[in-house]
Amino acid sequence: xxxxxxxxxxxxxxxxxxxxxxxxxxxxxxxxxxxxxxxxxxxxxxxxxxxxxxxxxxxxxxxxxxxxxxxxxxxxxxxxxxxxxxxxxxxxxxxxxxxxxxxxxxxxxxxxxxxxxxxxxxxxxxxxxxxxxxxxxxxxxxxxxxxxxxxxxxxxxxxxxxxxxxxxxxxxxxxxxxxxxxxxxxxxxxxxxxxxxxxxxxxxxxxxxxxxxxxxxxxxxxxxxxxxxxxxxxxxxxxxxxxxxxxxxxxxxxxxxxxxxxxxxxxxxxxxxxxxxxxxxxxxxxxxxxxxxxxxxxxxxxxxxxxxxxxxxxxxxxxxxxxxxxxxxxxxxxxxxxxxxxxxxxxxxxxxxxxxxxxxxxxxxxxxxxxxxxxxxxxxxxxxxxxxxxxxxxxxxxxxxxxxxxxxxxxxxxxxxxxxxxxxxxxxxxxxxxxxxxxxxxxxxxxxxxxxxxxxxxxxxxxxxxxxxxxxxxxxxxxxxxxxxxxxxxxxxxxxxxxxxxxxxxxxxxxxxxxxxxxxxxxxxxxxxxxxxxxxxxxxxxxxxxxxxxxxxxxxxxxxxxxxxxxxxxxxxxxxxxxxxxxxxxxxx
Numbered sequence: 301x302x303x304x305x306x307x308x309x310x311x312x313x314x315x316x317x318x319x320x321x322x323x324x325x326x327x328x329x330x331x332x333x334x335x336x337x338x339x340x341x342x343x344x345x346x347x348x349x350x351x352x353x354x355x356x357x358x359x360x361x362x363x364x365x366x367x368x369x370x371x372x373x374x375x376x377x378x379x380x381x382x383x384x385x386x387x388x389x390x391x392x393x394x395x396x397x398x399x400x401x402x403x404x405x406x407x408x409x410x411x412x413x414x415x416x417x418x419x420x421x422x423x424x425x426x427x428x429x430x431x432x433x434x435x436x437x438x439x440x441x442x443x444x445x446x447x448x449x450x451x452x453x454x455x456x457x458x459x460x461x462x463x464x465x466x467x468x469x470x471x472x473x474x475x476x477x478x479x480x481x482x483x484x485x486x487x488x489x490x491x492x493x494x495x496x497x498x499x500x501x502x503x504x505x506x507x508x509x510x511x512x513x514x515x516x517x518x519x520x521x522x523x524x525x526x527x528x529x530x531x532x533x534x535x536x537x538x539x540x541x542x543x544x545x546x547x548x549x550x551x552x553x554x555x556x557x558x559x560x561x562x563x564x565x566x567x568x569x570x571x572x573x574x575x576x577x578x579x580x581x582x583x584x585x586x587x588x589x590x591x592x593x594x595x596x597x598x599x600x601x602x603x604x605x606x607x608x609x610x611x612x613x614x615x616x617x618x619x620x621x622x623x624x625x626x627x628x629x630x631x632x633x634x635x636x637x638x639x640x641x642x643x644x645x646x647x648x649x650x651x652x653x654x655x656x657x658x659x660x661x662x663x664x665x666x667x668x669x670x671x672x673x674x675x676x677x678x679x680x681x682x683x684x685x686x687x688x689x690x691x692x693x694x695x696x697x698x699x700x701x702x703x704x705x706x707x708x709x710x711x712x713x714x715x716x717x718x719x720x721x722x723x724x725x726x727x728x729x730x731x732x733x734x735x736x737x738x739x740x741x742x743x744x745x746x747x748x749x750x751x752x753x754x755x756x757x758x759x760x761x762x763x764x765x766x767x768x769x770x771x772x773x774x775x776x777x778x779x780x781x782x783x784x785x786x787x788x789x790x791x792x793x794x795x796x797x798x799x800x801x802x803x804x805x806x807x808x809x810x811x812x813x814x815x816x817x818x819x820x821x822x823x824x825x826x827x828x829x830x831x832x833x834x835x836x837x838x839x840x841x842x843x844x845x846x847x848x849x850x851x852x853x854x855x856x857x858x859x860x861x862x863x864x865x866x867x868x869x870x871x872x873x874x875x876x877x878x879x880x881x882x883x884x885x886x887x888x889x
Contacts, residue, residue: 344574345819359430404490554834611702639686796860
């Protein structure tokens with residue numbers, strides 16, 4: 301069991317201390333771009349690591365990090381970071397005036413905390429301070445008094461601690477505050493007050509050009525007017541304050557980018573995507589988190605490929621002749637059982653007894669393209685009179701186990717990876733020379749994770765959206781359609797992706813937004829994709845691969861041909877949901 305003190309005792313960075321975040325941190329390739337000096341827009345679903353990546357820019361986390369790249373990042377990050385998670389308090393206010401005031405008060409509070417941190421000798425954990433300053437008593441009094449005046453607090457204060465107290469009091473009674481009247485519902489005015497405070501502090505510590513970064517987490521939860529005004533600040537001078545904003549993959553307000561002075565993606569800020577990552581990036585992050593999982597349990601390092609074994613689709617003999625014989629055996633079996641597959645082989649004039657005679661294009665169409673599908677179908681199906689039917693006995697685990705398959709199913713989502721590895725390691729025995737996690741334990745961990753994910757989708761809050769289709773129903777209807785595509789009459793090009801076409805009903809679009817937010821639906825980007833996704837029409841999507849391990853709704857962990865979403869919904873029927881308990885969720889995805 302994992303001890304309560306372990307950084308793996310929780311998988312949500314919101315509930316972890318700076319030390320816990322740093323101890324379990326494995327930097328993805330995207331971290332280099334995020335940590336740079338440019339304005340940054342970080343997009344990804346829940347659990348993809350957005351909060352962790354932003355929190356790792358904070359001084360406390362940077363100084364607690366002991367990874368091999370830590371020293372280099374500490375040296376290169378020359379700005380002081382202010383972390384501000386979006387609070388639903390902003391949206392719950394009765395007016396834009398009070399919402400902007402709540403935003404301003406929490407923003408300034410986070411700034412004062414960062415001033416306190418930088419002027420301390422050590423942080424709360426006893427670590428050295430990142431970018432420390434010498435703030436004398438007189439300088440502190442001056443900064444506190446000037447900030448309390450400029451921020452229109454009720455009474456002047458003479459210390460940073462006094463500023464925090466005054467901001468707390470103001471937040472408890474927003475309506476009557478002079479600050480509320482001063483900013484007049486404008487979040488941009490709150491940003492201006494922040495920059496004034498930064499200049500006051502910089503001058504007080506004799507660092508007039510010291511850079512700062514504002515880390516705004518989960519901006520999809522903020523009201524539209526706060527989102528617009530904060531993002532528009534990106535057009536300002538980046539030399540003093542840089543913005544790092546995390547966001548759901550779909551930005552409901554993104555249509556304003558580039559319009560009437562709003563910033564332009566790729567020009568005013570760079571966008572970093574944490575979904576649908578490359579196989580290389582997924583492999584690096586998953587293996588890094590595997591190493592940390594072993595370390596956390598006190599196990600010696602063993603490569604993931606050794607502990608999980610090779611996936612059946614990848615586990616081919618090393619020689620060309622050996623691979624051809626292995627593939628031929630699989631194809632021969634499918635040919636003898638599956639009437640439609642045999643017909644396809646005849647139509648393509650492919651002789652499974654002579655694979656070495658295939659041209660490069662023919663080999664690509666069989667071994668590289670069809671072979672994985674044959675393995676998947678063999679695991680799920682049996683045949684009666686040449687027609688596929690679902691197996692009634694316990695199915696083969698081949699398509700969903702082994703290192704490559706597990707990496708693909710978890711697709712670089714840190715929260716999923718940590719949870720899956722935590723359960724797998726309960727079945728891990730490294731006492732002998734045979735160090736291996738059984739295939740059944742691998743599949744059980746993915747299956748349990750998928751079940752908790754499915755349960756979560758049924759209770760995803762709609763956040764004021766009017767959709768009449770629950771996201772859980774949308775996801776399941778798509779999964780059932782994909783399952784039928786891959787387990788029905790053989791086709792070499794089953795549909796595993798969908799396009800949101802013009803005939804998609806409007807009430808489905810809110811369900812798509814929630815699906816992207818939860819990570820159940822993944823945007824498949826290409827060179828024509830917008831920098832910020834704010835319109836679904838004619839965009840390509842797929843389901844999260846984790847949802848493809850569920851019983852009766854399996855689909856291959858790979859992309860396929862596209863189908864119109866309206867067709868999926870017209871050809872399917874709503875599922876009948878089973879009762880469930882919220883206690884099944886296990887942890888927050």
